[in-house]
Amino acid sequence: MVNLTIDGRAIQAKKGQTILEVARDNGIYIPYLCYHKALKPIASCRICVVEVKPGPPRPQPACSTYVTEGMEVVTTSERLDVIRRELVKLVLINHALDCPICDKGGECELQNLTHALGIDRVDYEAQVLTPHIDYESSLIERHPDRCVTCGRCIRICRDRVGAMAIHFMNRGYYTELGSGVLPLDCEFCGSCIEICPVGALINKVFKYQARAWELEKTETVCPFCGGGCTYQVQTRDGRILRVANQDSILLCGRGRFGFPVVHSEDRLTTPLIKENGSFRPASWGEALDLVAQRFQEIMAEAGPGAIYGVGSPRATNESNYLFQKFFREVLKTNNLDNPGRYHFVRGMAGLMAVFGVSQVDGLAAPAARVPAYHSPYEVTEGATGSGLMFVLGKLADLPQADVALVVGADVTTELPPLGWALMKARENENFQLIVANPRATKFDRYAALSLQYKPGAERLLMGGLFKAIFAAQPDIAPVINAAGLEEFKESFKKFSLKEYATKAGVDEGQLKTAAELLLKAQAPAIIFGTELLGQDKGQENATALADLFLLVGKPGNPGSGVYMAAEKANTLGLLVVGVLPDRLPGFIPIDKDPGLNLEQMLEALETGHDNAPQALYALGGDLVRWLPNRSRTEKLLKKLKFIVVQDAFLTDTAKLADVILPVAIHVEQEGTFFSSDSKLGLLRKALPENGVRPDWQIIMELANRLGGAFKYVKPAQIFQELAAQLPVCAGLAPGHCFPAPGLTAKLSGQFVPFEQDISLPGRRPYTLIVGKSLQHSGSYTTHQPCGTLMVTPGARLKMNPEDAVALNLGAGETAKIISSHGEITASVSLDADLPPGVVLLPDHFGEPAANRLTLNSNLVRVTIQKM
């Protein structure tokens, strides 16, 4: 600790804090303009100057002067006032006087500063410059005449987001914020808007809607990826006008501009019942009665297993918990699963094979009373835990990793917060990034090593990497207690390192370098996501990466872990609360009569097996849209006698349903999500429901009609019941991850050999990767009037310009894409990031439906023709 005085007040501060931070923590106001808590100080505006003793005779910037023992700081004096006033006057010389029409009015730092310093006139004149106002770009409007050249936007874009889309142009008095090209070509995350102290950057979605002081603010969780960012929803008159993250400022484009989905015109507002092939509106009572009646009839005929449940990663833990409870306790079947079966569940299964399921032992009995959304289990001394959750990395720790290996993931697209964590990790000088991906991605720019392998060859790449590691260090001993290393080594006998390299399409030397980096690492992080897990052998991919972590991972060191990106907000939560055919809440295995998983269920339907279900209850989970081989899914679902879909929109699966129950979405409901790094996020209700209902209420009503006795008044009660079944979440509270840091990890692992092959059959000339778009999450953000649509209004087939020339295709032209399973047409965009022979199509939009082409994987060989 450091003792100092600020304005005569004795204050204790932490070593390494700056004067400004200490003053702020102690409620002492020091004005500033270029400083922001989310950024490193650059001390360029000099408005935060303070008198420091002992020190130089001139005032020092408080934002970049560290506190020292015995320091005496004076924050207000006549001299300081004169300096600050003078500096702000210089800023104000040609500042546009359009506060009345400037969106920032009322929350403008320059306005506040001018007021606080009592500046009523500017005594200088200077050449008036013509501002280059940018009205042209999507979502973001730029007014250089309001800019104070603090550089906050440039720094957040460069250092935190990593997009480098804006920069200062010209110099001196003529300095102006610019982008080089118009319109702006960036990630459209809007973080620059949020961090701008003035109105130089304006949010076009929010523009002219309201003044800051008119807005009601609710803290909740962003629903547009598995990152679990908390943000503030700002509403007026029952409408969201904007969202903001006031801590780190960072939000991605879908987070910042995707919220209008709540107000989308095409949302379902009343239950629908299908009669003679078309839907008619119905009352809640009628719809629920019909569902209960049909379920009863079907169960009477074919037993409880005839009803199959699909949980939803957009629904809360409470709703999903109640969903599985409804199936298990009321319907008495384990026939339920979740759409993560085709990606995230595979990842967890791979990790589970190597590290075992998570459990926690030695806890005291649960406490009877705890605050809402807290675990009743206290982390007591001596409590131990084991299994995969202890190797699952936490985003907050990732910046402490010293080597990160990203495999098959376009990080920012899959999970924007993961990208920010990597940007933060880069601040550590020793940090080294290895990016392995068939195509170039954003993080290649920051990578020490880029391994561009052939699509689908990740397991051969991993084989080569293991081979290189074993060659570099034959007597390697994993930090984690591991079994089966010798047999595991044997599994790489088949090929030489050179053969692995050739087969994977990379350079032998690169594999050696990657192996060296990983072996040297004190806190290696392994990162992958849905794109890798969405392959038919996704689980094998995850096993290979889990094996790698078992070999080189150092789970005791912060930052070292396996980071798995989930596309949707509550993908992990589904697993934790037991929306699985073979596991109860808390990963507890079911030995007796496990249900069918989603893949088995569809197979049973296909073969017409006895155990095939006859009815489907889908809590969201648009199977037709998201599962590979769309025509098969459609055909099989049509075999069902009765389908109930609970969703906010008339999705492709909902179109096949007999009853549709409209649900409340994120800001209309209370509850919790588990982010993909296991952080508990608390959703708070900010808007009324307008006729729709939260999932848990619908499930409860249905359960009670079928003989259940669910008596919940609010989601917190459900959480309380759920948390009592989750010792693995001991010590959990909103904003915290599990397992709690106080638990002693007793990790052990088992090396599991993986299949070393390329699973990409067929002879067609191009490989299609069904991927993701940066601006979209699932299909929610594709509904008007989401701001994200202004940037990415539809799915385009991305291809290398050389391929386009060979196919005689130009940007914007329509191509026919043909696979063995179907054909679609899509408009083409050129992207040199894709290697020749590889094309990419995002799957968020209904048309073109990428999954018409796929069989069982997100990779497929295709033929492309000009239309």
Added chain:
Amino acid sequence: MMDEARLSAILSRYDGEPYDLIPVLQDIQDQYNYLPKDELHEVAVRLKVPLTQVYSVATFYKMFSLIPKGKHQLKICLGTTCHLKGGQRLVASVCNRLGVEVGYTTKDRQFSVETVGCLGTCAQAPVMMVDDKYYARVTVDKVSKILKLYA
């Protein structure tokens, strides 16, 4: 259209790393008399420098120009000494004679006129540079003679 061979010839002299940005831009400026847009895009890709940074550098330094410059660059000094010795009058005279404003290029693309802060030869004020050549004690009556040398 971009002349790829011409640009590649310039880029081939360097390592293709971000630190080559300024020398590459200087070479382009020398050869093209300005920095064409397409070339800047290509330089950004080839040197792995964000396009915005390329533009930031290109607009920061006075030696670079995003609009085509004339065959000859006139730099008139307005440093303290030159200012006192009538630099401003020199600027007015040159501009009048060429029919162009400071910062612009004559219609025939022969001359671009700019003012600079100091040319480092204050003893010879007022000073003017045409391309790489210094002209000392340039009084207004010498202007036409100098310009004729380049016409």
